[in-house]
Amino acid sequence: MATPTTDDTKAPGALRRYARMLWADKLACAAALFLLMMLLFAVFGPTLLDGAASKQNLRARNAAPFTLERGFLYLLGGDALGRPLLARIIVAAQNTLVIAAGAVAASMAVGATLGLIAGYAGRTTGEVIMRLADVIMSFPSLLLAVIVLYMLEPSIGNLVLVLAITRIPIYLRTTRAEVLEVRERMFVQAAQVMGASTLRIIFRHILPVILPTLLTIATLDFAFVMLAESALSFLGIGIQPPEITWGLMVSQGRQYLTSAWWLAFWPGLAIILTTMSLNLLSSWMRIALNPTQRWRLELGGKRND
């Protein structure tokens, strides 16, 4: 009954229908546009602006924001070496999004899979997986970072690996908890009685129910990963200059917080806005993909409790 089917997305005109539903939710629409912009920054930013973003100019050191004197790129001010913050934020979008998306996607995929197995398979398997989660959870993430980055090169790939491993337990435990609950529900038991295969039950009946919760956590985790990455950079492990990420910019601006707030503020704002947009979009998606809720958007977003 509450199982959303994917069939109707394939129908002709589905795209237009979703566009209309997106338009109905103005906030989600703005969020989508913002994310699209960040995506464009991430793809084209480094090629277009790399020179401007790394050109040092000590005379524009900590230049104040909101003046066009030094040109459009200095609209948000300059950093401690006089590099334009706007250009740096645009260029940094690539590394930031690759790391955050990579880490979140990897930890969610691995965590949810293990969680499904733990919740659905036999007791022993479940128990082993849960203890594995305990080990990861108790393993200090900083120590993991020191070990991995000390023995391997500090590269983006390895950083994604470190961040992904530390976030697995969250998804694993949440998925398992939800599976334990959902598999007792009537429709799942009905499907079982009717002889549906385990895989079919998982993919058709269980996954769709737990996906919203996972997505909610994932969008928030996005911000967490960006900030965790900044903490690692601050301690000297993780991404280091001249590479840039928003997290690194935030941690580098930290010492100027009381004298030049904009150094840490703008990249921090970029992190906040990206996370908020993701969250708004995911809550829109939760409604748009759910046939029993969809009418809310199709009626033009009229409120009804």
Next chain:
Amino acid sequence: MKHTTALAGLLLASTTLSPAMAQENTDVTVVLAEEVDLVEPCMATRSNIGRIVLQNISETLTELDVRGDKGLMPRLAESWEMTGEGTWRFHLREGVTFSDGTAFDAEDVKHSFERAGSDQITCEISRYYEGIEITPTVVDAQTIDFATEPAQPILPLLMSLLTIVPSETPIEFTRDPIGTGPFILSEWNPGQDIKLTRRDDYWGEAPEVSGATYLFRSDAAVRAAMVQTGEADIAPSISATDATDPALDFAYPNSETTYLRIDQNVAPLGDKRVREALNLALDREAFIGTILAEGTQIATAITPPTTLGWNPDVKAWPYDPEKARDLLAEAAADGVPVDTTISLIGRTGNFPGATEVFEAIQAMLSDVGFNVELQMVEVAEHEQYYSKPYVEDRPILVGAQHDNSRGDPVFSMYFKYHSDGRQAGFSDPKVDELIEAATAATGDERSALWSELFAYLHDEVVADVLLFHMVGHARVSERVDFTPTIATNSSLQLSEIGFK
């Protein structure tokens, strides 16, 4: 009945308390960046421990004057002289007692020396006595001889680092330090604070400060805020960006020197022209007053200008990118692989603005045609590059900071420049000879030899890329009277603090 006594007590307390409050509060609170792991006298050369222990709890035989130019001053020793080839005699002060009540005598000095050098504990002071055979002999209660082999001309200076503990002190790290100083350790709550209280039976003049509380906050902005709100009186190190209040903030040379260490064994850094180009490529002036605080000095030696033998005739490298490019082209024409990628290793948080400084250096070097890749690392990894055996799979410049506030280059030169030094990047027989000669010399000859060495290293060998003598910033509340000095990094004498 009970009520009345309680009331009387309360009254009594209020009458005794309020005048004291009204009079003057002679306690100070000092907020430091780094918590101390130990309050062990023999570890007092470690700066965070020294700031609490040195001359406050534990005293030394001699003391280097950092406020005036009196040089080495007597402390627990009243005088000293050389009595024979390599033998120093110290005449000790009489009437000095330790805080546990025992009298101070030559046996205590002997025990303190032997304890610091014992292989059962790892006291840091002992590294300054490495390679010298030193034999202490007690002559009488107030006199002690130190025989040195080879002759050690600066032994009295080394004695300014040896903290004296009673002869009963066991050879293991103590958590209850006993010393002859004007203060005792009265309370220690690990992680929170350390409290010192003034002793009544101190041999010298009683300090104005009656007690000190040390707090630990790693964030510089918080330390500055604490003095501002009155939660602390002295913050010996705050960040330059927070030092904005001229009434509270002092800048002082902190005896740290930054430089890039060059490992000459890997091409192209073995070529002198390449090293000159490295030096010419940097616009050192541009850093000062921008990324680094106003008052930072351009370095021409690894030790600050207050050191013996510092050579005023050595001129800093000019900023000449054209010449740097020419030198590189010349070297390239001779087959030197100048376009090899050079790693520039920096340490995150090494000093305020470290990352920016190294980013700017990388940009300036790239500008004249070097192929430099910046790598900022944490402390343990940095140490791998900094000390021998070196990583030699690629040419490496190690950005580092060196501290010498001890007045003599001997504490730096051997391990930075001698062929056998742990952090030397090259091997030059003339340098080795000069270091050995200067170490054994005294007086003007010693000074002249060090000067010669400084010039030779800077102009002839082009041993490294010297950068800056750094400045620190302290914030001092308006109720106390205290001026930081070049030694504030490594000691903070409570007796030098007054009240306004």
Next chain:
Amino acid sequence: MSSMLGKRAVSSFISLMVLIVLVFFLSRLTGDPAALYLPVDASEAMRDNFREIHGLNDPVLVQFTHYITDLVCFDFGDSLRKARPALEVVLDSFTWTLQLALITMALVSAAAIALGSLAAFHVGSWLDRLASGLSLIGASAPDFWIAIVGIVLFSVTLGWLPTSGTGTVWHWVLPIAVLFIRPFGLILQVVRGSMITALGSAYVKTARAKGVRNRPVIFVHTLRNAMLPVITVIGDQAAALLNGAVVVETIFGFPGVGKLMIDSILQRDFNVILAAIMVTALAIFLMNLLIDIAYALLDPRIRT
């Protein structure tokens, strides 16, 4: 129930052992503590002596055997840097962390469940949007930023609260406020999400169809069904706090286990790292046990 307890204890003990072995061997691959402990100009002889005193010259397997034999007698070894028993060092800090975590989580859970359910009952209302918006900003704002702005605003400018340190109740306000923000945002979102799901589920619909118009009854029904994921997330957040709140501890000078852990890792103080892991793991084990009991109480079908 007691057999479940025993099984849990055994399996947790096994995972703790796995953890110790991993940490012991892996951490020893990350460099020589002597190089960090001794000054840069210390001689090779001094370094060797340091390693000898602390048993770091032995083959790693021998070191491990020593460590385990001592551990059986509850000897966690000494801290390399502090020259005192590692367990003592850790327990000193852990007391602070525990207090901080307990107070914060109690406040966060109460606030997030209340506000989250309200938001779920009124999806799309201004309250819902405001709660979501604020919680999101809170959850994604850099915590050191909030901490320093908090100090500048409330301590320096307004003079209402002390900047940092411990002592009075007022000293706890800023650290707890900063710690509150992130878990609050996350838990609020999960409460809201799973309450919405539960409101649309069969039980509640049945209850409504049966004519239960009483809001409190519906609320209790829904909350009960929505609690499982919420408790999981609360548990994870509490575990994160028990591992130490590094930024808050660093900025506010709170002597907790997070700062201790970071310092010990950066300085390679192996015994302290291991002792800290064991102490926090034990705390987290006990907490997870409580969570499982809560599961069983909330949902009788899971009870075994």
